[in-house]
Amino acid sequence: MSYTNKNFPELKNDRLLRAALGKEVDKVPVWVMRQAGRYLPEFQEVRAKHDFFTVCRTPELACEVTLQPLRRFEHLDASIIFSDILVIPQALGMIVEMHPGKGPVFPKPLTSPTEINQLQEEGAVSRLTYVGDAITLTRHKIEGKVPLIGFTGAPFTLMGYMIEGGGSQTMSKTKEWIEKYPKDVHKLLSLLTRVIIDYLVMQVHSGAQLLQVFESSADHLTKEQFAELSAPYLKQIREGVRTKIDEKNIEQVPMTVFAKGGGHSLDVQAQLGYETIGLDWTVDPIEARKIVGENITLQGNLDPQDLYKSKEEVKDLTINMVKKFGKFRYIANLGHGITPATPIESMTAFTEAVHEAI
Numbered sequence: 294m295s296y297t298n299k300n301f302p303e304l305k306n307d308r309l310l311r312a313a314l315g316k317e318v319d320k321v322p323v324w325v326m327r328q329a330g331r332y333l334p335e336f337q338e339v340r341a342k343h344d345f346f347t348v349c350r351t352p353e354l355a356c357e358v359t360l361q362p363l364r365r366f367e368h369l370d371a372s373i374i375f376s377d378i379l380v381i382p383q384a385l386g387m388i389v390e391m392h393p394g395k396g397p398v399f400p401k402p403l404t405s406p407t408e409i410n411q412l413q414e415e416g417a418v419s420r421l422t423y424v425g426d427a428i429t430l431t432r433h434k435i436e437g438k439v440p441l442i443g444f445t446g447a448p449f450t451l452m453g454y455m456i457e458g459g460g461s462q463t464m465s466k467t468k469e470w471i472e473k474y475p476k477d478v479h480k481l482l483s484l485l486t487r488v489i490i491d492y493l494v495m496q497v498h499s500g501a502q503l504l505q506v507f508e509s510s511a512d513h514l515t516k517e518q519f520a521e522l523s524a525p526y527l528k529q530i531r532e533g534v535r536t537k538i539d540e541k542n543i544e545q546v547p548m549t550v551f552a553k554g555g556g557h558s559l560d561v562q563a564q565l566g567y568e569t570i571g572l573d574w575t576v577d578p579i580e581a582r583k584i585v586g587e588n589i590t591l592q593g594n595l596d597p598q599d600l601y602k603s604k605e606e607v608k609d610l611t612i613n614m615v616k617k618f619g620k621f622r623y624i625a626n627l628g629h630g631i632t633p634a635t636p637i638e639s640m641t642a643f644t645e646a647v648h649e650a651i
């Protein structure tokens with residue numbers, strides 16, 4: 294298989310891209326964060342045979358897992374490339390392991406600001422070529438059925454994992470760095486921003502048709518901290534990607550920012566230049582629309598926990614949500630990733646209800 298052939302099959306379902314760009318749609322587009330994941334037995338089967346990061350690094354496996362939800366759920370309007378936000382710290386030279394039942398673990402997290410100098414920024418994106426290859430292969434195999442989304446973690450979220458050494462309830466070490474070493478924190482956020490921009494441009498060059506930036510740890514930030522530690526870098530990323538895509542003479546793609554727990558800063562998010570803002574389930578759709586105005590698409594935001602309710606309840610809640618958002622500039626999704634014990638029937642009920650709602 295050649296990863297250089299960018300002559301992709303024609304896109305047949307462009308609802309997602311139309312909604313992201315504020316064009317009219319026949320139905321509300323729907324996809325689900327973590328739609329390729331452990332709630333699917335066919336995903337578990339692949340994972341039983343291969344380590345998590347081996348799946349990420351093997352284009353054929355990443356492609357297979359990306360396509361799995363599309364085979365099962367006929368209503369899905371997008372796919373998202375199978376990978377992880379933590380491939381960036383790996384490309385910078387850090388070790389990241391995925392421990393079953395525990396999540397990501399960094400055996401050697403950053404313990405002092407001097408270690409920032411040991412991160413291997415040079416060549417980092419070239420060590421992520423496998424993600425580009427997975428994207429190119431998937432664009433061919435998907436046969437234009439739906440668009441393919443590329444993604445990255447945002448600088449603050451990645452910095453948190455690199456300092457904490459994994460997921461953290463409190464992010465106390467990161468908060469200590471913010472107080473003790475503010476200059477070094479900004480130096481690290483800037484380094485990550487540069488790598489992220491080139492990484493996203495590489496994804497577009499490889500075939501990604503929309504990009505989502507996950508600021509999953511925004512729930513640890515106050516509005517003031519979001520404005521200082523997250524927003525400026527998110528803005529640099531949006532602007533940097535736009536500029537570099539123009540320089541390369543490739544087609545621009547819409548971008549989504551998803552700041553989980555960032556509902557207090559929707560006004561700030563609306564100024565970052567992203568076409569779409571992802572909302573977690575704590576945000577009221579009508580309030581969000583009032584804050585961001587008419588020129589931005591909203592994405593979200595059913596509580597993933599609602600998928601444990603009966604099929605009828607899932608359907609009612611979904612229809613109710615879609616009606617609140619309306620058909621204009623809206624992409625239906627959950628308010629965070631689907632959880633591993635979610636019944637498959639709920640996913641069917643959710644995606645079906647979105648298309649039937651209005």
Ligand SMILES: Cc1c2[nH]c(c1CCC(=O)O)Cc1[nH]c(c(CCC(=O)O)c1C)Cc1[nH]c(c(CCC(=O)O)c1C)Cc1[nH]c(c(C)c1CCC(=O)O)C2
Pocket residue numbers: 325326327328329330331340345373374375376377378379391393395396397444460507509553630
């Ligand atoms: C914070 C974060 C990570 N990874 C990601 C985020 C941002 C989104 C979010 O806030 O959830 C992003 C991510 N991770 C994964 C995707 C794949 C694409 C998709 O289907 O959405 C995406 C978009 C696969 C994955 N990434 C992970 C899994 C499950 C691990 C496994 O298969 O063993 C999958 C399918 C592991 C992972 N990776 C990460 C954590 C915290 C975990 C453990 C939590 C968990 O187990 O669900 C880091």
